[in-house]
Structures are given as structure tokens and as C-alpha cells.
Amino acid sequence: MVEFLQFTLSGLSFGMIYAAIALSLVLIWRGTRLLNFAQGGMAMFTTYIAFEVIRHTGSYWAGFAVALAAGVVLGAAAELAVVRPALGKPELNAVIITIGLLILLEGLAGIFYGGQFRSFPAAFSVIGLRAGSTPLGVSRFDVFVALAVLAATLLLAAGFRYTSAGLRMRAAAFNATVARLSGIRVARVITVGWALAGLLGALAGVLVTPSTFLYPNSMDSIFVFGFTAAVIGGLDSPLGAVVGGLLLGVVLSYAGGYLGSQGSDLTALVALGILVVVLMLRPDGIFSGARVRRV
Amino acid sequence: MSSPAGPPEAAGAHGAGGAGAGGAGAASLVIEDLVAGYGEVIALDKVTITAGAGTITAVLGANGAGKTTLLRAISGMVRPRGGRVLLAGADRTGRSPEDMARAGIAHVPEGQGVIAELTVEENLRIGMMAWPGLAPRRAERAAALAEAYDRFAVLADRRRKLAGTLSGGERQMLVIARALVARPRVLLLDEPSLGLAPRIMTQVMDMVVRLSRENGITIVLVEQNARAALAIADRGVVLNLGRVVAADDAKTLATDVALRHHYLGFLAGAAQKDQGEPRRKKGGSAWSSSFSSRSAGSASG
Numbered sequence: 001m002v003e004f005l006q007f008t009l010s011g012l013s014f015g016m017i018y019a020a021i022a023l024s025l026v027l028i029w030r031g032t033r034l035l036n037f038a039q040g041g042m043a044m045f046t047t048y049i050a051f052e053v054i055r056h057t058g059s060y061w062a063g064f065a066v067a068l069a070a071g072v073v074l075g076a077a078a079e080l081a082v083v084r085p086a087l088g089k090p091e092l093n094a095v096i097i098t099i100g101l102l103i104l105l106e107g108l109a110g111i112f113y114g115g116q117f118r119s120f121p122a123a124f125s126v127i128g129l130r131a132g133s134t135p136l137g138v139s140r141f142d143v144f145v146a147l148a149v150l151a152a153t154l155l156l157a158a159g160f161r162y163t164s165a166g167l168r169m170r171a172a173a174f175n176a177t178v179a180r181l182s183g184i185r186v187a188r189v190i191t192v193g194w195a196l197a198g199l200l201g202a203l204a205g206v207l208v209t210p211s212t213f214l215y216p217n218s219m220d221s222i223f224v225f226g227f228t229a230a231v232i233g234g235l236d237s238p239l240g241a242v243v244g245g246l247l248l249g250v251v252l253s254y255a256g257g258y259l260g261s262q263g264s265d266l267t268a269l270v271a272l273g274i275l276v277v278v279l280m281l282r283p284d285g286i287f288s289g290a291r292v293r294r295v
Numbered sequence: 296m297s298s299p300a301g302p303p304e305a306a307g308a309h310g311a312g313g314a315g316a317g318g319a320g321a322a323s324l325v326i327e328d329l330v331a332g333y334g335e336v337i338a339l340d341k342v343t344i345t346a347g348a349g350t351i352t353a354v355l356g357a358n359g360a361g362k363t364t365l366l367r368a369i370s371g372m373v374r375p376r377g378g379r380v381l382l383a384g385a386d387r388t389g390r391s392p393e394d395m396a397r398a399g400i401a402h403v404p405e406g407q408g409v410i411a412e413l414t415v416e417e418n419l420r421i422g423m424m425a426w427p428g429l430a431p432r433r434a435e436r437a438a439a440l441a442e443a444y445d446r447f448a449v450l451a452d453r454r455r456k457l458a459g460t461l462s463g464g465e466r467q468m469l470v471i472a473r474a475l476v477a478r479p480r481v482l483l484l485d486e487p488s489l490g491l492a493p494r495i496m497t498q499v500m501d502m503v504v505r506l507s508r509e510n511g512i513t514i515v516l517v518e519q520n521a522r523a524a525l526a527i528a529d530r531g532v533v534l535n536l537g538r539v540v541a542a543d544d545a546k547t548l549a550t551d552v553a554l555r556h557h558y559l560g561f562l563a564g565a566a567q568k569d570q571g572e573p574r575r576k577k578g579g580s581a582w583s584s585s586f587s588s589r590s591a592g593s594a595s596g
């Protein structure tokens with residue numbers, strides 16, 4: 001029972017990271033019907049920026065803030081500079097461009113920092129918390145991870161729900177034609193979507209890297225799990241992204257915990273298994289309404 | 296362009312019916328020699344139309360005549376290849392749909408006017424996005440919503456419901472309500488009666504007339520249902536294969552037997568019965584008779 005609690009809590013903590021990546025993918029998908037394969041690469045890049053800032057200032061929070069700001073700038077810049085010129089052309093063009101952007105960012109990181117693994121600090125203690133004498137399987141930092149992603153998600157949700165800018169973003173995502181005809185500058189809304197996605201990605205980067213080390217490919221597997229979470233939840237649904245992320249985090253945590261020494265090697269396979277099952281039962285994802293979509 | 300097919304004595308009748316309101320925001324819409332198309336297909340070939348401020352102009356024609364493309368070219372969804380679009384005398388040719396909306400042109404595309412995933416109230420708030428300035432005051436927004444609910448009681452009851460749950464008629468009401476919230480000077484309506492039950496169609500058409508008469512909005516109405524459109528319009532324009540083949544007073548067009556026979560597909564003397572009319576929708580008789588009487592009423596008044 002104690003083990004179950006530990007695995008669940010640590011799964012939820014990691015699941016929040018997947019949820020953040022999934023949410024960033026959903027934000028872009030809803031606006032442009034495009035999967036941003038560079039999302040993980042962008043998060044890795046902004047984490048390197050945080051790494052540099054922390055090294056020079058000695059302040060974790062300065063690095064944290066700069067990483068988030070860099071995520072916003074990088075997201076918007078990527079949309080304006082390389083993605084927008086490809087919109088309106090065959091959809092595969094933009095997909096290939098995001099893969100190219102991923103290779104570029106990982107290449108640049110490799111040029112500047114080489115391939116070695118670097119440790120990245122955590123904001124809070126990573127020593128496991130205990131309830132009395134029972135270890136809970138999570139640390140203060142894990143709690144911070146969960147709360148930070150939860151806060152970001154709730155802020156986004158409230159922004160979408162209650163602000164005029166959020167209404168513009170939803171209108172543009174659901175029906176770009178009507179949005180444009182109503183005077184909403186959809187192109188600008190899409191750029192904002194990319195900026196917010198960049199922010200979430202950067203958040204995920206600085207939150208996960210203390211557990212994974214920092215290297216040019218450090219976000220690749222996190223991206224794959226985040227992508228899986230987004231598809232599980234339904235690429236159109238922000239709520240689905242969060243639920244998909246948590247579900248994936250918990251199940252992978254059980255797999256890693258209960259399957260013994262082979263468990264950690266099997267996580268990718270388990271993730272694939274979940275994906276296959278969900279797509280067989282609900283091809284559009286758990287939270288996506290059944291709708292015909294142009295492909 | 297061909298010359299209008301109507302009898303010459305009717306030409307001077309234009310303006311007598313529609314110019315009545317002409318509210319403060321009224322603006323004329325002039326289309327000059329507009330050319331537009333898709334790829335190698337020319338959908339509009341030097342189309343010229345003048346819609347006086349506060350009037351209703353019906354654009355008629357068969358499928359493929361270029362009616363929808365005309366509205367899309369005016370609102371900026373299709374970039375014109377030639378010609379000009381003048382709103383209240385100012386050249387707006389080639390502007391983006393966003394700019395056109397902010398300039399006061401509201402385009403309601405066929406059958407897709409509401410955003411089904413948003414609530415009724417959110418759909419109405421979308422109408423405020425074309426307002427000038429950055430952040431309208433809360434009181435101003437609330438007043439606009441209250442006005443819309445006042446006019447459309449059925450929407451007030453459903454303000455928190457998703458627009459996707461509304462019936463066809465309610466959706467059309469929502470679209471028109473949103474257009475009103477946007478405070479447009481020109482309203483482009485593409486087949487507002489498509490797929491609606493006769494009684495609802497009558498309500499929608501009544502609303503179109505009121506928008507013109509009471510709010511002074513210039514309306515360009517694209518309709519397959521030629522008789523219904525001509526019954527409420529001041530002017531009629533008939534398109535065929537992208538060209539204007541007739542442009543005249545609506546009453547004149549409605550009585551032009553040769554024109555109806557060639558382009559509009561309804562026969563003389565069929566006003567009170569359905570036979571011989573290639574109507575696409577069910578229940579056209581109530582619709583047409585309703586508007587025949589309506590038209591007679593408005594003509595005498």
C-alpha cells in the first residue's frame with residue numbers, strides 16, 4: 001500500500017511535466033493544426049539559457065524567470081520566422097520545418113556545450129518527504145513541480161475562459177473564418193499561442209531537467225511522452241492534455257515500480273501500449289468530441 | 296456587362312422603398328469592375344454593383360453564378376484581382392477580412408456563422424471584436440449584450456448554452472444578433488434562409504428588413520430563393536457565370552418574366568402556388584405567400 005502511494009505520487013509529479021508538454025502541443029495544434037516537433041528542443045534550449053543565467057548570477061529564480069521569458073520569445077520567433085511562411089502550403093511542409101528547427105536547436109546546443117551531461121539545480125530539496133516514518137516517494141521539489149504546472153494550467157484555463165484575449169484565442173481555434181470575419185486578427189492570436197506554448201515548454205524543461213541531466217537531446221524522450229499524453233487526451237483538448245499527462249505519468253510510474261529491474265526499460269513500451277489501446281477505443285483521444293477532421 | 300433587362304420606366308423607382316431609415320452609421324457600398332477567382336477559374340468578371348446606404352440589395356443567380364465569391368471578395372476572404380470596393384466612398388479593395396470587419400463590414404457566411412463550441416453569450420461577445428479601440432468599457436459591453444437579448448428573447452434564455460445546441464433558426468438569430476453587436480455599416484448575408492423551416496425563414500427575413508429600416512444598415516443579401524429575396528429588397532442584381540446580367544429595382548425584377556425564366560427559375564403567375572418552381576427547400580409556399588403579402592404591405596406603407 002505504501003509502495004502504491006509512493007508510485008502514484010511520483011507518477012503524478014512526472015505526469016505534470018508530461019501534461020505541460022502536452023498542453024504546449026495542444027495550444028499550437030488548436031491554432032494551426034500543426035504538431036510542433038521542435039517543442040522539446042525549444043525547452044532544452046531555454047533550459048540551457050537558465051543554466052547559463054544560474055551559473056553567472058548564482059540565482060536559481062533568475063534562471064527560472066529568464067527561461068520562461070526565453071520560452072515566450074523563442075515560441076513567438078519560431079512561429080513568425082519559420083512556421084508562418086509555410087502556412088497555406090502543403091501541411092507536411094510546416095511539419096518538416098519544425099523537425100528542422102529541432103535539429104537546428106540540438107545542433108546549436110551541441111556546438112556550444114558539447115554532448116556531456118550537466119546537472120541542473122532544483123528549486124527545492126530533492127530529499128524524499130515522509131509522513132511520520134513512511135516515505136511518500138516524493139520530494140519538496142516534486143511538490144513544487146506539480147504546483148507550478150498546476151498553477152500555470154489554471155492560469156491558462158482562467159485566461160481562456162474569462163478574458164477577452166482568451167475568447168479571441170478560442171474563437172480563432174474553433175473557427176478561424178468566423179473569427180477573421182469578426183475582426184479578430186487570427187495571425188496575431190496564433191503567434192500568442194506559440195508564445196504561450198514556448199512558455200509551457202520552458203517551464204517543463206526547467207522542472208524536469210534536475211531529474212534527467214541537461215544535454216542536447218535531454219528533452220527528446222520527455223517530448224515523446226508529452227506527445228503521447230496529448231494524443232491520449234485528444235489533441236484538441238487542454239483538459240485532455242492534463243489528464244493524459246497525469247494518466248501516463250502514473251501508469252509509467254507503476255510500470256517502473258512494479259515490474260522490477262526491467263520496469264524502467266519497459267516504460268516506452270508501456271506508453272506505446274496505452275497509446276494503442278486509447279486510439280483503438282477512442283481514435284480522437286479521450287476528451288476530443290467525435291468530429292470529422294480534414295487530414 | 297449586359298444592360299438591365301427590366302422595362303425602362305421602372306429604373307427611376309429605386310430608392311423609394313429602402314432609403315427610409317439611413318441611420319447615423321449608414322454607408323454606401325460600391326463595387327466597381329470587380330474581378331476575382333480561384334486558380335485559373337474566373338468567378339467574378341468585372342462586376343459592378345451599387346448598394347445605397349441603408350438599402351437591401353438582393354444578389355440572385357443559379358449555383359456557380361459567383362454570388363458567394365462576390366461576398367467573399369467584398370469582405371476580403373478572396374483577394375480581388377481587379378476592380379475596387381468602396382465603403383462610404385473610401386477605397387477598401389484588397390484589405391484583410393479583419394480590417395474589413397473593423398471598417399464596418401460584417402460578413403455572415405453560409406451555414407457556418409456561429410461558433411458551435413462557444414456559448415451563445417461568447418458568440419455575441421465575438422461581435423465586439425470589431426469595435427474600434429482596445430478595451431471597450433464593461434458597461435458598454437453589458438449594454439450591447441442587453442440590447443441583443445432584448446431584441447432576441449430566445450437567445451437570452453440560452454445565453455449560457457453552447458451555440459451548437461441551438462436549432463437552425465436560433466443559430467441564424469444568433470448570427471444576426473452578433474452582427475448587430477458588431478455595429479456594422481454593411482451586412483453581407485449569404486443564404487440566411489438556407490435549411491430553415493418556413494416560419495423561421497419569415498422571422499429571419501423580417502429581421503433583415505428591420506436591420507435595414509430601423510438601424511440603417513446597408514444589406515447585401517445573397518439568396519437562392521429569388522422571390523423571397525426580391526420581396527424584401529430595394530434593388531436586385533442577377534449574376535450569371537460571374538457577370539451581372541441584370542440590375543434593377545427589386546419589384547421590376549420580380550415581374551420580369553423573361554429574366555425569371557432565364558436566370559431565376561420561377562415562373563410568372565406562380566406567386567400563390569408552388570408548381571413550376573424549382574425550390575430547393577421544403578415548405579416554400581408559406582414562405583413565399585408570407586413575403587408576397589409582406590411586400591404588398593410595405594409597398595403600400
